Amino acid sequence: MEDLNRAYQVRKTVLQMLSDRGYLVANSELEQTKEDFKKVHAAGLKDNMRYLKKDDPSKQIYVFFPTEPKVGVQPIKKYVSDMRDHEVDKGIIVVKQNITPFAKQALANFSQAKNITLEQFNEAELLVNITHHQLVPKHVLLLKEEKFELLSRYKMKESQLPRIQINDPVARYYGLQRGDVVKIVRPSETAGRYITYRLVV
Incomplete structure (x- = not known):
């Protein structure tokens, strides 16, 4: 139950962040109550979300929520592959703990070689909307x-x-x-x- 409370708070901040960055986020998502969130995600949390830019729908962003506590290189390769398949060049990974040093290096390499921006946030940073x-x-x-x-x-x-x-x-x-x-x-x-x-x- 505590995990769902934490996930609710983190996702709420992520949605507000995307909206503040100019992505199309439905009011129903921004205003979703904790109870509704728990009903929707009772069977398990969705692994990723994709949003369009308000002023240019061809610009999209992916948000990934890895389920494993410590993220290595393999999940990052998969996320980059998903982004390339859908021609998306921006992404956010929300991790439970820090990613491995190799994964951090992989993130930097993908950014340089494939023109993909993949930002990384820890859940703890997103429990509260600092803005x-x-x-x-x-x-x-x-x-x-x-x-x-x-x-x-x-x-x-x-x-x-x-x-x-x-x-x-x-x-x-x-x-x-x-x-x-x-x-x-x-x-x-x-x-x-x-x-x-x-x-x-």
Whole structure:
């Protein structure tokens, strides 16, 4: 029962994360109650999910939930094969524990050789949606045109922007890539809101 409670919370965060990244996630999934989740998954959890991008349905993402506690190279090869079969170049693996060093190396190799982005999250990282915490300000990814406009307006190079690390928890949540620029909106007692921009490095 505790496993189902944990799985419910992790999947809820994953669905919110996909929705925040611009993927089509049904409201019925986002608002599914714990009781309904347990009824659907009483016989066992689904191993993977696939979602389409709102603004471009040809862009899809896979989410894999390996059942084994420690994930090795073989499951990763299978996931990459599934992604290639369906022409999907983005994926997320949600693992119960850390993946093996060989599996970590395999992830890096697939990313370079096959142009596949396969992110890895531990369940423990997804038990709570960090973007819902009151101390985490709103982050908005700028489109390429918006980034160009920002740099033109202030007559600056992107290297002059403050930075955010690619492995920052919020950057990982939004799936940010090196070179992306995010707008960070914080509440301000004097100005109402305070806006800064960060370059992902």
